[in-house]
Amino acid sequence: xxxxxxxxxxxxxxxxxxxxxxxINLVRQEHPAAIxxxxxxxxxxxxxxxREFIQPICRxxxxxxxxxxxxxxxxxxxxxxxxxxxxxxxxxxxxxxxLRSLSKDHxxxxxxxxxxNDCQIPSIHLLWHAVNWYxxxxxxxxxxxxxxxxxxxxILMYEQFQGHPxxxxxxxxxxxxxxxxxxVEERYHYGxxx
Amino acid sequence: xxxxxxxxxxxEELKPIHLPGAIIPAPPEExxxxxxxxxxxxxxPAMHGIVRLTTYxxxxxxxxxxPEIGYLHRGFEKESENSKWIQVIPxxxxxxxxxxxxxxxxYSMAVxxxxxxxxxxxxxxxxxxxxxxxxxxxxxxxxxxxxxxxxGFTFFLWFIKAREYLYELLEQVTGGRVTINWTRFGGNGTDxxxxxxxxxxxxxxKVQEVIEEGDQLVTRNKIFIDRMKNIGVxxxxxxxxxxxTGPLLxxxxxxxxxxxxxxxxxxxxxxxxxxxxxxxDSYDRFLVRMEEMRQSISxxxxxxxxxxxxxxxxxxxxxxxxxxxxxxxxxxxxxDHFKMVMEGHHPPAGEVYQPIEGGNGELGFYLxxxxxxxxxxxxxxxxxxxxxxxMPELAxxxxxxxxxxxxxxxxxxxxxxxx
Numbered sequence: 001x002x003x004x005x006x007x008x009x010x011x012x013x014x015x016x017x018x019x020x021x022x023x024i025n026l027v028r029q030e031h032p033a034a035i036x037x038x039x040x041x042x043x044x045x046x047x048x049x050x051r052e053f054i055q056p057i058c059r060x061x062x063x064x065x066x067x068x069x070x071x072x073x074x075x076x077x078x079x080x081x082x083x084x085x086x087x088x089x090x091x092x093x094x095x096x097x098x099l100r101s102l103s104k105d106h107x108x109x110x111x112x113x114x115x116x117n118d119c120q121i122p123s124i125h126l127l128w129h130a131v132n133w134y135x136x137x138x139x140x141x142x143x144x145x146x147x148x149x150x151x152x153x154x155i156l157m158y159e160q161f162q163g164h165p166x167x168x169x170x171x172x173x174x175x176x177x178x179x180x181x182x183x184v185e186e187r188y189h190y191g192x193x194x
Numbered sequence: 195x196x197x198x199x200x201x202x203x204x205x206e207e208l209k210p211i212h213l214p215g216a217i218i219p220a221p222p223e224e225x226x227x228x229x230x231x232x233x234x235x236x237x238x239p240a241m242h243g244i245v246r247l248t249t250y251x252x253x254x255x256x257x258x259x260x261p262e263i264g265y266l267h268r269g270f271e272k273e274s275e276n277s278k279w280i281q282v283i284p285x286x287x288x289x290x291x292x293x294x295x296x297x298x299x300x301y302s303m304a305v306x307x308x309x310x311x312x313x314x315x316x317x318x319x320x321x322x323x324x325x326x327x328x329x330x331x332x333x334x335x336x337x338x339x340x341x342x343x344x345x346g347f348t349f350f351l352w353f354i355k356a357r358e359y360l361y362e363l364l365e366q367v368t369g370g371r372v373t374i375n376w377t378r379f380g381g382n383g384t385d386x387x388x389x390x391x392x393x394x395x396x397x398x399x400k401v402q403e404v405i406e407e408g409d410q411l412v413t414r415n416k417i418f419i420d421r422m423k424n425i426g427v428x429x430x431x432x433x434x435x436x437x438x439t440g441p442l443l444x445x446x447x448x449x450x451x452x453x454x455x456x457x458x459x460x461x462x463x464x465x466x467x468x469x470x471x472x473x474x475d476s477y478d479r480f481l482v483r484m485e486e487m488r489q490s491i492s493x494x495x496x497x498x499x500x501x502x503x504x505x506x507x508x509x510x511x512x513x514x515x516x517x518x519x520x521x522x523x524x525x526x527x528x529x530d531h532f533k534m535v536m537e538g539h540h541p542p543a544g545e546v547y548q549p550i551e552g553g554n555g556e557l558g559f560y561l562x563x564x565x566x567x568x569x570x571x572x573x574x575x576x577x578x579x580x581x582x583x584x585m586p587e588l589a590x591x592x593x594x595x596x597x598x599x600x601x602x603x604x605x606x607x608x609x610x611x612x613x
Binding site: 042102107129130154155 | 264269448450455545556571575613
């Protein structure tokens with residue numbers, strides 16, 4: 001790496017404002033016990049929360065006139081197993097939400113650490129329509145249980161699939177047996193089998 | 195879960211939205227034959243890929259629907275996590291396979307954001323030109339298929355013909371029609387060949403002609419309007435709550451375009467309008483897409499006027515491969531090339547979310563890097579995931595023949611939906 005390039009990288013980092021935004025201050029004011037940390041990287045604002053607070057904070061962010069995050073953009077999880085990192089990870093999983101406000105024109109990222117041995121988090125499917133399928137996908141891929149979700153089934157994989165494929169300890173080249181045709185037909189009543 | 199008393203809140207206190215979700219009517223009595231279940235898909239010609247809509251009918255009216263997806267799941271994220279950063283670019287071609295350039299651009303921009311670098315201006319303009327060409331191919335395909343499914347076969351042939359003009363343009367730059375693998379981190383793989391921009395102008399004129407012909411053919415056609423008008427209506431608030439973006443949200447009357455709202459590349463220097471609809475039905479989506487193609491043509495023409503000369507790749511050693519001349523001619527070049535091939539890129543530790551306006555809505559990439567050279571997480575936010583989720587509500591109360599008119603207008607792309 002040449003000297004010029006390292007300088008240009010640093011200058012972008014330092015150009016970001018250090019102060020926290022009004023949204024983070026508001027959350028800190030309303031739920032002081034909920035925030036684990038905040039940071040701002042490449043102009044993406046991030047709020048790391050305790051998972052117990054995800055419902056009231058999401059409601060606050062959706063309904064408060066200063067926030068108005070009326071669009072639920074994306075949700076996923078990250079598995080930090082086997083990651084030798086300086087990302088300062090305390091728990092194995094982290095559920096990540098991205099919200100967008102159209103009227104206020106800002107974005108925010110929420111993160112909730114979830115431990116491996118108690119792999120659940122309250123569902124927020126009552127707040128936005130879009131959440132329902134995203135939580136199902138997250139459950140399908142990582143096995144994180146969303147407490148209160150009305151229909152927590154697999155969405156991308158098939159029902160008989162064993163394990164959760166995006167966990168880091170799920171082997172890349174593992175193969176699972178294909179379904180017997182009879183199982184499928186029985187399930188969907190396509191044929192008449194005695 | 196051990197939630198403390200302080201934070202447990204009841205469902206009413208959450209001010210829930212009314213949730214239809216997957217609408218499944220109560221199972222009828224054995225003697226009752228009023229509700230019929232009919233499976234549309236997975237392998238149905240109108241299903242644009244593979245998706246299954248379990249539809250419940252009362253007579254011919256839809257009373258419930260359960261979409262089932264995942265038939266095209268190829269493990270994009272798992273593959274990406276086990277690849278080097280640069281090896282993910284070809285996978286992104288296969289996400290939305292009718293606008294592959296936009297996927298390439300989105301992913302590359304996300305990694306560039308992770309690095310914190312800015313690419314040369316010529317490369318930015320080139321991305322705008324190629325991206326808008328790709329957006330036109332996306333809309334052409336969607337509208338062509340949508341019109342064909344409601345009976346307009348000529349329209350389909352004309353629009354696919356126009357799409358082919360544009361695919362040939364992509365081929366001149368990238369060497370491939372659909373699987374193009376064009377962008378790199380810090381720029382683009384290839385510059386435009388000689389005379390390319392002239393060729394673009396010529397072909398865009400031909401495409402514009404086809405669009406106007408198609409416009410005359412179906413836009414004010416009574417049969418077409420009868421099939422599309424007031425079908426699949428979704429209100430503004432519910433569309434936002436469902437996470438609709440792109441042409442579908444604009445058809446509901448929300449002027450939200452990421453090219454304007456979160457300006458990326460050089461879109462803030464270009465002049466274009468954001469068309470919006472009124473009621474948010476299938477016909478509005480058709481009109482919005484038609485107008486967006488004209489706007490895209492205008493954007494390309496402006497970008498051709500403004501595109502500067504210069505490199506299309508940054509000179510950062512840690513981003514791009516060195517020139518072949520350097521590799522074979524100097525020891526430093528050879529070492530750089532070797533390290534790049536063997537170790538790949540090393541973005542600094544951190545996480546980014548980069549949204550761009552894809553052909554179909556907000557295409558977002560969420561990347562997590564630990565600085566080691568392998569992606570920890572490479573998530574793509576597919577726009578049509580939300581649209582298919584809303585299918586039960588869009589189709590409720592309509593007739594079974596309207597399913598294709600609705601499903602055609604939401605432009606589901608299997609590769610992107612199931613990843």
